[in-house]
Amino acid sequence: MCLLLWELYPNLHFPVTFFISLTLEHKKGELKSKSYTHTRAQKYNMKDGSIYGVITVHVFDYAAQNLPLNSFLCLSFPCALPHLSFCFASQNTTKRSSPSPLSLSPFLSLSQHILRKKMGSASLSFLKQNNIIHLKILMVLFLSCIPDRTNLCSNNSFATLTVPPRFNSTNISLSSLETLTLDGYFSFENNHHAAKDFGNLYHFLPSAVLHPKSVSDISTTIRHIFKMGSASELTVAARGHAHSIQGQAQAHQGIVINMESLQGLKMQVHTGDMPYVDVSGGELWINILHETLKHGLAPKSWTDYLHLTVGGTLSNAGISGQAFQHGPQINNVYQLEVVTGKGEVVTCSEKQNADLFYAVLGGLGQFGIITRARISLGPAPKMVKWIKVLYSEFSTFSKDQEHLISSENSFDYVEGFVNINRTGILNNWRSSFSPKDPLQANKFTSDGRTLYCLEMVKYFNPDETKTMNQDIKNLLSQLNYIPSTLFLSEVSYVEFLDRVHVSERKLRAKGLWEVPHPWLNLLVPKSRISVFAEEVFGNILTDTSNGPIIIYPVNQSKWNNKTSLVTPDEDIFYLVAFLSSAMPSSTGTDGLEHILTQNKRILDFCATAQLGMKQxxxxxxxxxxxxxxxxxxxxxxxxxxxxxxxxxxxxPGQRIFQKAVRTS
Structure with a gap:
């Protein structure tokens, strides 16, 4: 058999591996060329019982790993199967009359009929060159290797020939991964963790998880999949700290790369006139903060939650209250190392491979996996003055926010929150903040009201306290908040930046962290924010008990329009983030179905009102x-x-493009 294969495929390396699978063909009048795999046969109408099993031999040349899947040798051996038990391994034991003994002559005749019907297919194109005789000889040898050929058409529940329970190109692709030389390793079992993320809405199980110990591991894996071409079904998703919401870092029956395995690559802080830090794409921002603080430095732009990976936030944008001043995190990157979808390792920046650089930043992981990043740094303060105030009118609230982000000497951080029908807001603040006027604060009530919280921060060092307090006094005098709601606090820079992690620990202790998070994040242009607020905060939402609603403006001028990120086409636009948590099994207003319906109403309104919003x-x-x-x-x-x-x-979890797969 191997000699004949060698004659058909002179360049084939031996030993080779054979995969044998079963497909079905339905005969009604004449044999149709359309086939159904045995895993789908139950869905196919087979009333007349004229089913033909097709045993397919797939030959994969492991020695020549660049042999594409569409070069497989596929040979079909039909036989009559008037019962279903062979296909389903005793799942259907209905017996019918036994067929006549298998005859080799009609067997070969029927094979030639199928081959004539499929002469145009790529997988059998070699038969056009007078290789029918080779096929006949090969079939004779193949059948002679089967211990009990007649059992192929018997009424026994199992045939002597073992048929894999599932066969497709993914099986071959996964097997070939085991031949790769890596510093890290693949795990093919117990990978359910890779089918979960913070959103807890989608759970797509991968076929394998790569735990890389080097960038070469990632490059080798992707290059291998790329060389297999469109006949391989494998896709690849980079997974950081799994804080995605909609399954974006998952790969159904594909490969998930555990980017946190690269955290062992040492961070390198460079001081000087333009300080920066070189970090792995799988490094957490909280670790970068602690490492750079050793040098009195820190990144300029943050996210509200720091237990996220560099590659994850740079693939989106990375936004927090500093963005009005420094832009998002993708605007504070000097250089990237990227592994493209071809497996190429490319260093890129504004001056080197600039198109890839801008494509990857905000590119949703579509163009490459960020394996290393050079992040801009600035002087790190020791302390922050943290301030909260309330507004009763959205127009006044938004006007003050826009004033602050447009002022020369402003706060270092500006965000806002919407509170609808929340009781005891000021009392909740007292655990960490002190009221400027305790007597007036005690008289204030938030019950049944829609209130808007403005949150501001001023950085300072201990020897700058006096100057800082005067700056804050001047800034607050320009605002029109409710005077009795002024609350202040002084905390360390680290404590402020890591504030959400404190809430995370509390929620985890109550079992309320790993619940569905149907978040909705919108970018709304300034010219339409009042219309948005009136409808959403005034009609669609009745309370904010399911989670915070964050709202604050940013300056378009601080965002680089060369990146892949899409924003509204105005000088100022607002981030509005609905950060809801759903209670499992609940059918009430705190349940997943209610929140998803609410999100849809918001999106439908934005579309109907033509707000020019972007997600x-x-x-x-x-x-x-x-x-x-x-x-x-x-x-x-x-x-x-x-x-x-x-x-x-x-x-693939972004669902923007779908890999084209060629089936044989």
Whole structure:
């Protein structure tokens, strides 16, 4: 058999591996070329019982790993199967009359009929060159190797020939991964953790998880999948700290890369006139904070939650209350190391491979996996003055926010929150803040009201306290908040930046952290924010008990329009984040179904009112929706995809592009 294979495929390396699978063909009048795999046969109408089993031999040349899957040798051996038990391994034991003994002559005749019907297929194109005789000889030898050929058409529940329970190109692709030489390793079992994320809404189980110990591991894996071409079903998703919401870091039956395995790569802090830190794409921002503080430095732009990976936030934007001053995190990167969808390791920056650099920043993981980043640093303060005030009118609240982000000498951090029908807001603040006027604060009530909280921070060092207090006094005098709601606190810089982690620990202790989080993040243009607030905060939402609603403006001028991130086309736009948590099994207003319905109402209103809104951390289900989201940038986005990930291997969980798979 091997000699004949060698004659058909002169370049084939031996030993080779054979995979044998069963497909079904339905005969009604004449044999149809359309086939059904045995895993799908139960869904196929087989009333007349004229089913033909097709045993397919797939030959994979492991020695020549660059042999694409579409070069497999596929040979079919039909036989009559008037019963179903062979296909389903005794799942259906209905017996019918036994067929006549298998005859080799009609067997070969029927094989030639199938081959004539499929002469155009790539997998059998070699038969066009007078190789039918080779096939006949090969079938004779193959059948002679089967201990009990007649059992192929018997009424026994199992045939002598063992058929894998499931066969497709993924099986072959996964087997080939075991031949790769890596510093890290693959895990093929117990990977359920890779099918979970913070959102807890989607759970797609991967076929394998790569735990890389070097960038080469990632490059080798992706390059291997790329060389297998479109016949391989494998896709790849980079998974950091799994804080995605909609399954974006998952890969159904693909490969998930555990990026946190790269944290062992040492951070390198460089001081000087333009300080920076080189970090792994799998490094957590909280670790970067602690390491850079040793040098009196820190990144300039943050996210509210620091237990996120560098690659994760840079693939989106990375936004917090400092963004009005320094832009998002993607605006504070000097250089990236990226593994593209071809497996190439590329260093890029504004001056080197700039197109890839801007494509990856905010690119939702579509063009490459960030394996290393050079982050801009600035002087780190020791302390912060943390201030909260309340407003009863949205127009006054938004006007003051816009004033602060447009002022030369302003706060270092500006955010806001919406509170609808919340009781005891000021009492909740007292655990960490002190009222400027305790007597007046005691008289204030928030019950049944919609109130807007403005949160501000001023950085300072201990020897700057006097100057800092005067600056704050001047800034507050320009605002129109409710005087009795002024609360202040002084904490360390680290304590402020890591504030959400404190809440996380409390929620974990109550078992309320790993619940569904149907978050919705929107970017709304300044000119339409009042219309948005009136409808959403006035009609759609009745309370904010399911989680905080964050709202604050940012300056478009601080955002680089060369990146892949899509924002509203105005000088100022607002981030509005609905950070809801759903209670498992609840059917009430705190349940998942209610919150998802509420989110849909908000999105439907934005579309109907034509607000010009864009989703941040976007999630869409159709190609058309993604095209609308990117608008005029869609053509560039698609062109970049075809350049850096032409097979659509990367980030399948975003559901933007689908990998084209050729079946044999």
């Amino acid at each position: 941040y951390l976007p999630h869409y289900n159709t190609h058309e929706e993604w095209q609308t989201h990117f608008g005029s940038l869609w053509e560039v986005f698609v062109q970049r995809k075809s350049t850096y990930d032409p097979l659509a291997i990367l980030a």
